[in-house]
Amino acid sequence: MTQRDSNELVQTIAAQTHTPPETVAKMYEDTFREVANGALIQDYVSLFAEKRVRANLRAALPASNE
DSSP: OOHHHHHHHHHHHHHHHTOOHHHHHHHHHHHHHHHHTTOSOOTTHHHHHHHHHHHHHHHHSOOOOO
C-alpha cells in the first residue's frame, strides 16, 4: 500500500468513526507494525490492519439509542 493509499484509508476511517485522523493514523501504524511483525506473506497485512483498527474503533463507540 502506498503512502497516499494509507492516508486516504486513514481519512475514510476517521470520517466513518468520527475519530480524529491523527488518532486513526497512530492506531493504523501501530496495528500495521504488529500484524506485519513475523508475517511470512505481506500481501494482506494492510487489509488485516485496517479491519482491526475499524473493529477497535467500533467497539469504542457508544451504543446507539434506537
